[in-house]
Amino acid sequence: MKDLRGKTAVITGAASGIGRAMALDLARRGVQLTLADVEPEALDAAAGEAGALGVRVLPVPTDVSDYAAMRALADAAFDHFGAVHILCNNAGISVGGALQEARHEDWQWAIGVNLWGVIHGVEAFVPRMIEQGQGGHIVNTASMAGLIASKGLGIYNTTKYAVVGLSETLAKDLRDDGIGVSVLCPMGVRTRIRESERNRPAALGAQGPAQPQPDLVGRWISPQEVSARVMEAIETNQLYVLTHFEGREHWDRRAGRIHHAFPDAPQ
Template sequence: MDDFKGRVAVITGGASGIGLATAQSLARAGARLVLADIEQGVLDKAVAGLKADGADVIGVRTDVASKESVDALAERAFGHFGAVHVLFNNAGVAVFGPTQDMTHADWKWSIDVNLWGPIHGVEAFVPRMVKQNQGGHVLFTASFAGLVANRELGPYCVTKFGVVALAECLQKDLRDHGIGVSVLCPMRVATNIDHSYRNRPADLGGPTANRTYSDDELAALAGRTLDVADVGDLVVDSIRRNDLFIVTHKEAQGFVKRRFDRIDQAFAHAL
């Protein structure tokens, strides 16, 4: 897809961070927008800002962990604009700490949002995108942590590895329908992911259940922290190129290569 003029894009987690930056980039390219987010106030502000810049946009409060909520988002998007051409499953959360110390609630919240959320997006939107026969593109935000295991990010890595697998499988299955698929795998970007605990449901521990990185821990993390606007533009350019993988940081390459080298070396002992 290289022409976004008049096309309709749905973005979850669209009120801030990578979601909003991508929405702004798509709007400049002429796309019409449906922003979905769990935070109503932030969503209203994002929609108002895009409208002030001339975008054709609506906002729909959505909890991606709920299939019913994502189904309702699809009904609103198709009902309002008549079609959907770009679906960006971007909403995500993070829990930090040793994998062995993660509680069942930590796992459930992470899986509900990070993995079930994208699955719900596929269920609610993709069959209708195939049926409308207008091409399109489906995107997922995974992470560098979906390509390489990270310390103290067990649930996050497990879910993001799953998102990468989901994207790779879907890309093969949608190839004959003219619908592209991309998975975004960033290292550090200037978003609110470190504070996603603010939206943790009370029945899964609430906001106080999460540990966050200290300033010293953040400073010790590998890789630069990229500006979110640059990542939004990269996402849109990657749709135009129909890239399956979208990587943001050149410094991630060495880590990924070392992982695949270890896999390759294991074949020396294969039967």
């Protein structure tokens, strides 16, 4: 999408970190915003900041793991702005710890937010974006953890690998509809992701022990740096949005291991 001015975007997980940075960058480009999050106060604050940049902003408290809530978010966005051109399925949480020690509730929470949240976004918005016939762009926030497995990050890896696979296929499926797809795969970003437990629902073990978070390799960059890459990806229709040069050698090692695992062609 070359010219974003006057377009309309929906961003989940918009109250903090990467989502908030994308909201402000899109506002600076003249994009009207529907912002969604489970933290209503932080959401209102982010909406106020974006609105101060001169665009219309609609904050809608939304739990992305709840399909009915996501359908209501789509209704609100389409009713208010008449169209949705950019969808950022960004809300996410981090759960750490060895897989053999994972609680069932850890799986439910992480899959609910990180994977069902993205699926719900696709279900609730994409058919309507196709129907409106104006093209568009979808940004799914995965992680470098969607391309490389890290010890102690198995649940998160599982959800983010799925988001990469979904996004790669979605890009192919939507090519003829003029809707581009990007999948964002950062390494460390200075956000509140390591305080994800703040948003764990009580029914999914909110009183459980604090989750150990493994040390990540590479730099911790700012959400603004990440958002700048996302803006470029929307404007030039890039599928993979990679933010850390440090990730390349890890990817090369994984790709090399898979390359060597293929059997030779029969003689």
